[in-house]
Structure formats: structure tokens, C-alpha cells
Amino acid sequence: KAGVTQTPRYLIKTRGQQVTLSCSPISGHRSVSWYQQTPGQGLQFLFEYFSETQRNKGNFPGRFSGRQFSNSRSEMNVSTLELGDSALYLCASSLAFRLVDTQYFGPGTRLTVL
Amino acid sequence: KQEVTQIPAALSVPEGENLVLNCSFTDSAIYNLQWFRQDPGKGLTSLLLIQSSQREQTSGRLNASLDKSSGRSTLYIAASQPGDSATYLCAAWDTGNQFYFGTGTSLTVIP
Numbered sequence: 001k002a003g004v005t006q007t008p009r010y011l012i013k014t015r016g017q018q019v020t021l022s023c024s025p026i027s028g029h030r031s032v033s034w035y036q037q038t039p040g041q042g043l044q045f046l047f048e049y050f051s052e053t054q055r056n057k058g059n060f061p062g063r064f065s066g067r068q069f070s071n072s073r074s075e076m077n078v079s080t081l082e083l084g085d086s087a088l089y090l091c092a093s094s095l096a097f098r099l100v101d102t103q104y105f106g107p108g109t110r111l112t113v114l
Numbered sequence: 115k116q117e118v119t120q121i122p123a124a125l126s127v128p129e130g131e132n133l134v135l136n137c138s139f140t141d142s143a144i145y146n147l148q149w150f151r152q153d154p155g156k157g158l159t160s161l162l163l164i165q166s167s168q169r170e171q172t173s174g175r176l177n178a179s180l181d182k183s184s185g186r187s188t189l190y191i192a193a194s195q196p197g198d199s200a201t202y203l204c205a206a207w208d209t210g211n212q213f214y215f216g217t218g219t220s221l222t223v224i225p
Contacts, residue, residue, distance in 0.1 A: 004157075042216075044215070045214070103148070105159070108157050
């Protein structure tokens with residue numbers, strides 16, 4: 001069974017631009033969660049989607065948004081990029097809602113904002 | 115707000131040694147606690163998940179315990195191997211529907 005895939009793996013943007021990251025979960029998984037990892041703040045939870053609905057959201061500004069499609073694939077969008085948005089963005093999928101099940105992580109998308 | 119702390123931040127041990135990694139959380143109202151490992155430049159690998167009603171979980175050489183009343187979890191690694199070298203993270207999913215990661219412990223197992 002294929003693992004979680006994320007595209008693109010690396011991305012360079014400039015301040016003010018917007019970016020869309022994609023995550024394809026493991027087949028059959030209906031929950032997708034997104035995380036941001038930076039050296040200063042560590043790993044932080046962004047949001048969780050289940051059956052095309054955002055179920056939970058971390059403490060991030062409205063510039064960070066996401067969506068999930070009927071095939072469970074998910075996209076994350078960051079608008080008006082800031083230098084501090086430079087980070088590794090990880091997505092994870094699991095079978096169940098509310099993260100009561102094991103999460104499987106993708107390799108991440110490394111975003112650099114110049 | 116939940117705070118999750120891991121001590122020590124870094125640990126270096128000789129191969130074959132048994133070791134314990136610690137994770138502390140400030141709010142005992144959690145659904146579960148998970149342990150992950152992260153290898154350099156890679157995503158996370160889930161190791162063990164302990165539901166709030168459980169006291170421990172075991173997988174191979176790994177054993178994780180949870181004591182909600184004291185706000186602590188420990189990850190025990192038996193007979194450590196160089197391949198165990200990685201950063202270990204704990205994370206708590208609390209009843210406020212937020213998921214908080216610890217600060218991580220960087221483990222080096224010396225051959």
C-alpha cells in the first residue's frame with residue numbers, strides 16, 4: 001500500500017505570494033491533518049479534515065486554510081506569505097476521526113519564503 | 115493552554131543500553147498520547163499510541179507508559195541500537211481538540 005505523498009517536496013516563494021500544498025493520504029484513510037515544523041516553534045498542529053469537513057483547527061491566522069476533496073486528498077493554502085512561514089509542512093493521514101488512530105506522515109514540503 | 119515538555123533535550127548512550135525518555139504535560143484532560151520518531155530531513159513515524167484509559171503500550175523493544183494524574187509519559191527503549199538514533203517526540207491530543215507536540219529528545223546510540 002502506498003504511503004502518504006506530498007507535493008511539491010520543495011518550494012521557494014517570495015513575501016506576499018500565496019502557495020498551495022497537496023497531500024494524498026493512504027488509500028482508505030479519511031482523516032488528513034496538517035502540521036508546521038520550524039526550528040523555533042517546533043511542530044505545531046494546523047488543522048484536521050475528515051470527510052471533506054474541517055474538524056479541528058490549531059492556533060494559526062486565517063491566512064492558513066485548507067480543504068479536502070471527496071477522494072480524501074487535501075490541499076493547504078497559505079496566502080500573503082511572510083518570512084516566518086518558512087517551514088517544513090507535514091501532512092498525516094489516519095483511518096479515524098479525532099486522531100484516535102495511528103497517524104502516518106508524509107515526507108513533508110519544505111517551503112522557503114524569501 | 116497545554117504545554118508538553120521533554121527531558122532531556124539530547125541523550126547519547128552506548129549501544130545495548132536500556133534507556134528512558136520522558137514527556138510531561140500540564141493538562142491531564144487528554145484523549146491520548148502518542149510517541150513518534152523523526153529521522154533527519156524526514157517525516158514522522160508513529161511508534162506508540164496510548165489512549166487516555168490505558169496505562170501502557172508495547173511494541174517490540176519499545177514500551178510507553180501513561181500516568182495522567184501526574185501528567186507524565188515515558189518511552190522505554192530496551193537494548194538500544196545505532197538504528198534507534200533519531201529525534202523522539204511525544205504529542206498529546208487534548209479534550210480541547212488541540213494536538214500539542216513536545217520539544218523532542220535527540221537520541222544518539224554509539225556503536
